[in-house]
Amino acid sequence: MLSFIQEQAGKNLHMEHIEDEIINHGVPGGRAAINFLRSLRDMLAGASRSSVNMTVKWDGAPAIFAGTDPSDGKFFVAKKSVFNVNPKLYKTDKEIDDDLSGQLNSKFKIALKEFSKLNIKGVLQGDLMFTNDLGKTKIDGVSYITFQPNTIVYAVPSDSDFAKTINKAKIGVVWHTTYSGKDLPSMKASFGADINKLTKTSSVWMDDASYKDVSGKATFNKSETDAVTKILSETGKTFQRINAPMLKKFLNLQASMTGQLSGASYKTYYNSKVRAGETIKNPSKYAKEYEKFVSDKLQSQVDKLKTPKGKAKYQNIQKEYTREIKKHVRNLEQVVRFQNLLIDAKMQIVKKLNSVRQLTNTFIRTNNGYKVVNPEGYVAIDRVSGNAVKLVDRMEFSFNNFTAIKTWDKW
Secondary structure, three states: OOOOOOOOEEEEEEOOEEEHHHHHHHHHHHHHHHHHHHHHHHHOOOOOOEEEEEEEEOOOEEEEEEEEEEOOOOEEEOOOOHOOOOOOOOOOOOHHHHHHHHHHHHHHHHHHHHHHHHHOOOEEEEEEEEEEEEEEEEEEOOEEEEEOOOOOEEEEEOHHHHHHHHHHHHEEEEEEEEEEEEOHHHEEEEEEOOHHHOOOOEEEEEOEOOOOOOOOOOOOOOOHHHHHHHHHHHHHHHHHHHHHHHHHHHHHHHOOOOOOHHHHHOOOHHHHHHHHHOOOOOOOHHHHHHHHHHHHHHHHHHHHOOHHHHHHHHHHHHHHHHHHHHHHHHHHHHHHHHHHHHHHHHHHHHHHHHOOOOOOOEEEEOOEEEEOOOOEEEEEEEEEOEEEEEEOOOOHHHHHHHOOOOOOOOO
């Protein structure tokens, strides 16, 4: 069974983009990505037995864990270090004072007090949306209650029932993952959180991240379904042109790029293009340029060394990796074409999901005021295996992340 999340003893620490799965898991990952998109197409086409479930990816921060420590039965809140060999759990204000300062200190103290009222069984993971930092803003003549935990500004019309609810709350959170097990080290993650089982209190606003089609419009018509089917058909044909043994050798080569060589990996190269807002219009040129990217990255390591012996060692490594990468350029071109087609199909789905009104309006703050943006993205979960991938418009969110004005400490 494929794992679509980078796991540490079954822990949900980092979720992957659907188009990256062929790089993460090779041919099986590519095949599974196609199947995921087919299931999403079927879901949006109205299939009653779709094998996937959809949740909204809220742009919250920081990530927070809350629940009962099986070792002593005490309630705790924690950051991502909760599952470390030596976990750092906060069960008292003093423990928070000893470890955290500034905004984090305040937020975790509020979380410790308020989440203890929820009677959480096991452990939940979520994203904090607000504490005592709600704002009041007028955008295009409309008065909103706002909160900005990360890049996106969430805005709720001031005269709405939802605004009354969050104004009463001392903290807001979106729970998205449930953990269960006899002790923290052995706990396993499952996507989703049943907030209906939690004790309700007006001082905590919470949601479960499930995709809510309040308008009934999130359904493909025939032409939209046909468009995605056509893209997926071409995706399948391109997938067949990928040389599986060569891809396996390429990924083994990637796995060897550790330590000072990690900056030369294909995913680093790919992500650098995303951050720069560059779309891949010429897969052949893009694949060839990766060879130069590797050579340049390794040359930067050579330039940092002072001794002739050290330089010679890295120059040999540089030549070896450049020579090996050259062997994979043609096959990598097909992988890039495959990734592009996955993105095309993904964006058809994301565009449809974005067309539906959600609980809040979403903006980013810029030097010229507020700009309307889409939600961060969505998470697709396989109902049978529990595997999940994220569907994000990387270009838009990367641009927003780079240009938006933020008002928070780094978590």
